[in-house]
Amino acid sequence: MAVPADFYERVYEVVAHIPHGRVTTYGAIARHLGIGRSARMVGYALNQTLKSEGPDLPCHRVVNRLGQLSGKTYFGPGVMEALLRQEGIIFLDDDTIDLDRHYWDPAEVL
DNA sequence: CAAGTGACTAGTG
DNA sequence: CCACTAGCCACTT
Numbered sequence A: 001m002a003v004p005a006d007f008y009e010r011v012y013e014v015v016a017h018i019p020h021g022r023v024t025t026y027g028a029i030a031r032h033l034g035i036g037r038s039a040r041m042v043g044y045a046l047n048q049t050l051k052s053e054g055p056d057l058p059c060h061r062v063v064n065r066l067g068q069l070s071g072k073t074y075f076g077p078g079v080m081e082a083l084l085r086q087e088g089i090i091f092l093d094d095d096t097i098d099l100d101r102h103y104w105d106p107a108e109v110l
Numbered sequence B: 001c002a003a004g005t006g007a008c009t010a011g012t013g
Numbered sequence C: 001c002c003a004c005t006a007g008c009c010a011c012t013t
Helices: A007-016 A026-033 A039-056 A079-086
Strands: A091-093
């Protein structure tokens, strides 16, 4: 089997379970879903679910492996970083968070 | 239907 | 961490 048909739905579920004040990466989600190298699809899926599901999806807690807010342009001017700062996320740069401090793995669901 | 695009990542240097 | 390459796959043109 390659990619699950309900891939977008799985992304939605994983992102929806990201704890407050924590973040994860596209690659982590991709691996958790079993599509490993297709991290790109996670970002794409997020964009689609964002339009479909709306603000219920805390996709502002998903960043790339460097902790950069690669998707901030899809939220609006400064919205993504504002949300993250509001949750106590430490920023190393205007668009980069401290991934070492806040990283959350999809498998860590409790 | 071929080529281009993109919210990515791992490997090399 | 930066620069570049290859792999990846849904979607658009």
